[in-house]
Amino acid sequence: MRRIHVESSSIASVGYDAAEVTLEVEFVTGRVYRYIGVPAWLHDAFLAAPSKGQFFNTLIRDRYIYDEITRDAGR
Numbered sequence: 278m279r280r281i282h283v284e285s286s287s288i289a290s291v292g293y294d295a296a297e298v299t300l301e302v303e304f305v306t307g308r309v310y311r312y313i314g315v316p317a318w319l320h321d322a323f324l325a326a327p328s329k330g331q332f333f334n335t336l337i338r339d340r341y342i343y344d345e346i347t348r349d350a351g352r
Contacts, residue, residue, distance in 0.1 A: 278292040278293075278294050278299070278301050278311075279292055280292035280301055280303055281324075283324065283329050284329070285305075285328075285329035285330055286305070286330065287304060287305055287329070287330040287333075288302060288303070288304055288305065288329045288330060288333060289303045289304060289305050289307075290302075290303040291303075291320070291323060291324060291329075293315075293317065293320040295317055298313070298314055298315060298316065298317075299311050299312065299313055299314075299315065300312040300315040300319075300320055300323075300337070300341075301346070302333065302337075307347065308345060308347045309345070309346050309347045309348070310343045310344065310345050310346065310347075311343060311344050311346050312337060312341040312342070312343045313341060313342045313343065313344075314341055314342065315337065315341055319336065319337070322336075323336075323337070
């Protein structure tokens with residue numbers, strides 16, 4: 278999934294797969310999580326939010342099933 282860079286102190290990039298209805302969030306720490314069942318309108322609102330971190334914590338975190346998919350490039 279292709280992610281785009283976002284301006285945020287906590288989130289580095291965001292991606293969305295409409296066919297799979299999944300959202301990927303890469304944090305500045307390098308960790309990447311995939312959230313299942315996130316509607317397209319929520320992804321669009323996330324990208325438009327003035328505070329990505331606050332939006333994520335309020336409307337996505339702990340509301341959707343997720344998996345950590347962080348890839349360790351050093352291995």
